[in-house]
Amino acid sequence: MSTPENAQLERWLRFRNSRNTALAKEHGWLTLTSLQWLPAEPSPLELVPGLWSTDGTKAVLTAAAADGLTLVETGEPVEGTLTASLANEESLMWVAFGGEDGRRVVVELAVRGDRYAIRTRDSRSPVFTEFEGVPTFDYRPELAVLARFERYPEPVDVPIGTANPLVDGVHRSAGELVFRLPGIDHEYRLQAEEGKLGALTVTFHDKTNGETTDDWRKVETGRPRPDGTVVLDFNRAINYPSAFTPYGTCAMPVRNNSLDVEIEAGEKAFDIQPAG
Structure with missing residues (x-):
């Protein structure tokens, strides 16, 4: 019999397979x-x-x-x-x-x-x-946390940098995701962008950046429920395209989207210099 934990893992493995397949698209x-x-x-x-x-x-x-x-x-x-x-x-x-x-x-x-x-x-x-998939941390069910979306009265455009120093970007912050992490006694707030169908995207820094992970990552959620809650699953944190190529112009996180802990979940850094 499948347990809830096994079902979560199976869904994540399907997500990882789809992610690697999409990255391996010709001319991607x-x-x-x-x-x-x-x-x-x-x-x-x-x-x-x-x-x-x-x-x-x-x-x-x-x-x-x-x-x-x-x-x-x-x-x-x-x-x-x-x-x-x-x-x-x-x-x-x-x-x-x-x-x-x-x-x-x-x-x-x-x-x-x-x-x-x-x-x-x-x-x-x-x-x-030579692509064989993006390396990842092992699946950690405790890092799929319940968050509360606090919407701003109006979206706020925040100037940001990008992976290319010659290109400036803008983060349209729709509100903040508020949540706690296991073993941490304080609350976190991350600004989120909202997609056309109501899904949220959070771009963030954490203490693994530049060590085991790229300089920043992002995680997408579903549309918040009527009560504003949503599952924020860091196991689905992925790299921006600039992690795979020096020719990307990907958006950096807004200044305050930094976590003071190591998020050892989701995608790790990718070596863009393949062996051979």
């Missing part, structure tokens, strides 16, 4: 090989064919047929000049090239910090081809 976060800001004048960039530029309002790509670029969405060859416009924080998988099928590398167009950039996503990146 494990395949990033560069982040390059677009110049004002048409210029060649590293790792990509063609000439690239921006006037601040749109990105411009000029390529010849011999460059072998195709549009990701349609597969049509790129010959001549293309433009694309994005809002801040938007991304577009724009063009592809290389490999037998012409899609080994996908070039992502992005706007970060109101600046246009491209990121190359190479399906032969060793970080991707």
